[in-house]
Amino acid sequence: MTTLNKEEAEAKDIAILAKGGRTNVFGFLLRLAARIPFLFIAGRIYGADALGRFAYAILVTEFTAQLATLGLTRGLAEKLARTKKDENHVVGDALLLSLITASIGAVILSFLPILMFRGAPVSFADHWLFPWVVVPLVWADIALAALAFYGDIAASVKAQAIIEPWVLSISSVIFIWIAPHEGLLLSYVASAVAALAASLYPLLKRFGWPHGWRPHIPTLFSLARRNIPLAAADAIEWSSRRLDIVLLGLFFSSSVVGVYYVAQQVASLVQKLKTSFDPILGPVITRSLEAGDKAAVANQVRQVGFWIIAAQTGVTLALGLTSHGVMGLVGPRFAGGDGALCFLLVAEVVAATAVISEAALIYIAPKTNMAISIAMLSLQAALSIPLISVLHKHLGHNPLPSDLAAAAGPALALAISLGTGSILKSCLLRRLLKAPVSPWKWALLPAVIGAGAVGMVARQFPEWLELSLGVIMILVSYSSIIWYLGFSPEDRMLFKRQKMPDLAEPVMKADEEEA
Numbered sequence: 001m002t003t004l005n006k007e008e009a010e011a012k013d014i015a016i017l018a019k020g021g022r023t024n025v026f027g028f029l030l031r032l033a034a035r036i037p038f039l040f041i042a043g044r045i046y047g048a049d050a051l052g053r054f055a056y057a058i059l060v061t062e063f064t065a066q067l068a069t070l071g072l073t074r075g076l077a078e079k080l081a082r083t084k085k086d087e088n089h090v091v092g093d094a095l096l097l098s099l100i101t102a103s104i105g106a107v108i109l110s111f112l113p114i115l116m117f118r119g120a121p122v123s124f125a126d127h128w129l130f131p132w133v134v135v136p137l138v139w140a141d142i143a144l145a146a147l148a149f150y151g152d153i154a155a156s157v158k159a160q161a162i163i164e165p166w167v168l169s170i171s172s173v174i175f176i177w178i179a180p181h182e183g184l185l186l187s188y189v190a191s192a193v194a195a196l197a198a199s200l201y202p203l204l205k206r207f208g209w210p211h212g213w214r215p216h217i218p219t220l221f222s223l224a225r226r227n228i229p230l231a232a233a234d235a236i237e238w239s240s241r242r243l244d245i246v247l248l249g250l251f252f253s254s255s256v257v258g259v260y261y262v263a264q265q266v267a268s269l270v271q272k273l274k275t276s277f278d279p280i281l282g283p284v285i286t287r288s289l290e291a292g293d294k295a296a297v298a299n300q301v302r303q304v305g306f307w308i309i310a311a312q313t314g315v316t317l318a319l320g321l322t323s324h325g326v327m328g329l330v331g332p333r334f335a336g337g338d339g340a341l342c343f344l345l346v347a348e349v350v351a352a353t354a355v356i357s358e359a360a361l362i363y364i365a366p367k368t369n370m371a372i373s374i375a376m377l378s379l380q381a382a383l384s385i386p387l388i389s390v391l392h393k394h395l396g397h398n399p400l401p402s403d404l405a406a407a408a409g410p411a412l413a414l415a416i417s418l419g420t421g422s423i424l425k426s427c428l429l430r431r432l433l434k435a436p437v438s439p440w441k442w443a444l445l446p447a448v449i450g451a452g453a454v455g456m457v458a459r460q461f462p463e464w465l466e467l468s469l470g471v472i473m474i475l476v477s478y479s480s481i482i483w484y485l486g487f488s489p490e491d492r493m494l495f496k497r498q499k500m501p502d503l504a505e506p507v508m509k510a511d512e513e514e515a
Contacts, residue, residue, distance in 0.1 A: 034165030035269060036329075039262055041172050043330030046184055052257035054184040055264075056249050057116040057130065059242050064105035065137040066238045069098055070224050071231035073145040080149050080283075082290075088210040091146045091203070095139060096215055097224060102138040106131045125182045133189045136196035143199035147206060149283045159198035167191040229366030233358065236373040240380055240417065241271070244410030247384050256407050259337040262330050263411075266319060267344035270312050271351075281359045289363055297360050298435035305356040305439025310486065312352060313444060314451070314478040316345040318471045321455030325463045336404035343411035351418035353439060357425040364432055369425065376421040383413035443486030451478035 042051050072094050079090055109115060109131035113122045116131070140159060147155045168191035175183030245264070248257050281304055288296040319326055320342045328335035354376075361369035387409035395405035429437045454477040458470025 034162070034169060035265060038165065038169040038172060039265060039330050041169060042184060043258075043262060043334055045176060046172075046180075048255035048258035048331070048333050049253075050184060050258070051261055052249075052254035052259075053117065054188070055245060055257055055261035056254075057126075057185060058188055059245050060116045061109065061131065061134055062137065063235075063238065063242065064109060065102065065134045065141075066235050067231065068101040068105050068134060068138045069141055069231070069234070070101060071227040071229070071234050072098060073141045073234065075227040075231075076142065076145045076149065080146070086210070086213070088207040089213045091142075091207055092210040092213045093215075094142050094146070098138045098142050099135065101224075102135045106134045109134070123182055125179070125186060130182075130185050130189060133192045136192040140192070140196045140199040143196075143203040145282075147199075147202055150206060151283075152202065152206065155199065155202040159195045163198045164191045164195040167194040229362065229370055232370050233362050233366065233373055236370065236377055237355070237358070240373075240377050240414065243377065243380055244384065244414055247381075247388075247410050248407055251388065252403070252407055255333070256404060259327075259334050259404060260340055260407050260411075262334050263327065263337040263341040263344055266326060266341055267348055270315050270319070270345055270348045281356070285360050286363060289360075294433045295435050298430075298433045298437050301356050301360055301429065301437045302439050305353055305437070306441060306486075308352045308356065309349065309439050310444065310482055312349045313448060314475055314482070316349050317448065317451045317455060317478055318474045320345045321452070321459060321474060322466050322471055325467045328463070329467070337407070339405060339408040340411045343408055343415050347411065347415035347418050350415060350422055353422035354418060354425045356439065357422070357429040357437060360433070361425060361429055365428065368428060372421060372424050372428070375424075376417045379420060380410075380413045380417035383416060384410045387412050441486050443482055446485060447478050447481040450481050451475075 042054070046054075076090075076094055079094075080087055110128055113127050113131075117126060144156045144159060168187050171187035171190040172183060175186050179186055241264075245257065245261065248260055252260075281300065284300055285297055288294075288300065323338035323341045323345075324335055327337050327341055358369055358373075388406050389409075391409050391412075392403055392406035426437055451474050455470070455474045458466050458473055461470050
């Protein structure tokens, strides 16, 4: 590859990432606008107890769905980049394999509903309908991963940032009158089915019907076996975000779980700024690795990492400095979860480097990456209970099952473990690529200090003014400083409209067995 061609390829990759980034920022704003009504409805009408029951049930089903994807949400990009088969046949194999694993998971949950509801009364819908939400969850993820291989991030935004959250909010209102006990869970099922429909339609338009495709059992087993490291990495990363809910479910009342779930959902808006880059970053990295260009991979990790950290830090400051009012919007009971929200927001920012580094490590050092992830999860589990005890002793005023102050312990443990993982994974990736991968820029420091000062002033406002004008003041001050001090011409590509580079000609190589 000539120097000119290499520079053109790198510029094309950054343009692809910038286009995907712009689409995802827009999707984040849409997701924010749609998620708030649901949290308001769930908190004000259904209540903290019902929300806690809902949170624990979907935790179990989403974990089952995560296992059932077998890592194909990221592994599919590598498979499509290497295959000589018709691409729609590869997608057909992935959908069939995930249908089998998702159905097995749904059957297990149907016969063991206690895994989802912890001894609470279980209705017919809870028992036999809700567990099957695993199938649309898995298929939607696979379909969107296939579309992302060709840079179609708009499909993900439409399905997951518009249709899914708005159907969830609207359905939760409708089911208040039809099935108040199962209303939240049935709303979740409706939103998952709607998101699946919105994912399959563009998939068929892009890939077409797989004519001539026949299921081949050895191929399916090979696909499953090769994706075990990816599946494990995804499951561990997902578990690190849900272990806190599991621990709270064991030690605290359903109402505390419900309050913490709201804090987690608000923080997940920040997380989506990070994870929504995965579909577009994966194909770009696999193409660079296929070409043997490690320097390009390092550049992509640095670039996307800075975009994510810069965006997450601004949103974290805006939500964290006004956390009491943000949580109070859902209901007075929820305002006590402001400490947990702050820790969760910090956790998402410090996790950004780990997740972006992992986007490359899963392809070049999957076993080492998995070992680090397991160590992170173990550290989180080891710290959670001691931190619950310490916070309860020094801050708690209620019996432990209803102590919101102590419930922030798992969130703090999450922040510590993710920060540790970020250091380890970025160091490993830097050594393997023989190039710097850290997204940190010193301009972040004055931006945080400036926005923090503005936030402290905004906290003196009446709550309604703090949540309206105060949040805007924090975001404007932060954005102005980071734009002028931190954004290079390459960074500013994120905000320049340009024609999307053609992704219709992926690198095509024969499948090779992993060493």
